[in-house]
Amino acid sequence: MTTNPQIQCSEVHAVIDGLRSKYVKLPRDREFRTHLDRLIKRxxxxxxxxxxxxxxxxxxxxxxxxxxxxxxxxxxxxxxxxxxxxxxxxxxxxxxxxxxxxxxxxxxxxxxxxxxxxxxxxxxxxxxxxxxxxxxxxxxxxxxxxxxxxxxxxxxxxxxxxxxxxxxxxxxxxxxxxxxxxxxxxxxxxxxxxxxxxxxxxxxxxxxxxxxLPSVTMAGDEKILWKLIETFSAQAKLAAPEKNDLVARLIHAGRARFGRCIEQIINSIEVALHEGASSLEIEHFARSFDMQEGCAPGENIFRSPRWSQIDVDAPRRA
Ligand SMILES: Nc1ncnc2c1ncn2[C@@H]1O[C@H](COP(=O)(O)OP(=O)(O)O)[C@@H](O)[C@H]1O
Ligand SMILES: [Mg+2]
Structure with missing residues (x-):
């Protein structure tokens, strides 16, 4: 297994806390501010x-x-x-x-x-x-x-x-x-x-x-989510994962909700860091998904070739 000498196990919590405390600004922030500004006196x-x-x-x-x-x-x-x-x-x-x-x-x-x-x-x-x-x-x-x-x-x-x-x-x-x-x-x-x-x-x-707030889509949000994966990986001193269809899987697994997608990126980085990996890989997303959702074999969005057909909210998939 490749290990990352730059990060000690004891640092994992600090890195993850750091990522969790970051607020990512999106166009929706401007939209909300416009609504709010209309209501505040000058x-x-x-x-x-x-x-x-x-x-x-x-x-x-x-x-x-x-x-x-x-x-x-x-x-x-x-x-x-x-x-x-x-x-x-x-x-x-x-x-x-x-x-x-x-x-x-x-x-x-x-x-x-x-x-x-x-x-x-x-x-x-x-x-x-x-x-x-x-x-x-x-x-x-x-x-x-x-x-x-x-x-x-x-x-x-x-x-x-x-x-x-x-x-x-x-x-x-x-x-x-x-x-x-x-x-x-x-x-x-x-x-x-x-x-x-x-x-x-x-x-x-x-x-x-x-x-x-709009659902997250590939057409509208792929770029920003990929950028987040890259930036967060770099901050955790991990090499970015291979792109392939990772963002599409992430959106599906995150129920097309922005916050959930961010959480999954951070959780996957946590898995990678705990393993002492030097790069973030789709398998880390898969393991984190397993832990969060307890899904049956073959039903993991990050592993299954037919991921897009899996209903993530179907009752009792495990
Ligand atoms: N703009 C953002 N930047 C960073 N993290 C975010 C952002 N929006 C949501 N999150 C993260 O996503 C998760 C869910 O967000 P939350 O605001 O609780 O959603 P909701 O209130 O709609 O259920 C939280 O862990 C939060 O930290
Ligand atoms: Mg809430």
Missing amino acids: DDTGRQIAAPVVFTSTGETRGIALVDGAGGGKTSLVDHALREHPALQTTEAGRMPWLGVRVPSPATLKSLGLEILRQAGYPEARGLRHAWEIWTQVRYRLQLLGTVVLWIDEAHDLFRNGSAREIEDILKTLKSLMQGEGAVIVILTGIETLWQIASYDDQVKRRYSRIE
């Missing part, structure tokens, strides 16, 4: 400030609904965009220009409100009993913190099991956060069912602009 000189654009005489703000399959990269994208946005940063204590929460489980109007209060640093929130009390506090805290953007991740969970009445209450509550004094920009991220439910309501449709 001063007389055109500089963006920590305040939302108000769209009507009643002081209404607008929101963004970002939809993609699991593992597409929604959470990473919005997190990165909010952390980078010049108008949403502060070093001042007691200010939170943006606040992100993940919908808790079980997802109810109350549990969501409590989670927002928790993130907003409101320790006495548990003493509040009624949804209206909780949401009155939410509103008050957001105003106090000067919050401009409220981001609710995994928002589809809010609509998963609720009755029609509960869903209506949730939509109404979110709407009220976008009206009047201290109104915030609401960003919802989730899978397709988020929009299927939210868009039943005409008022929601009117208030949110929608972004659907």
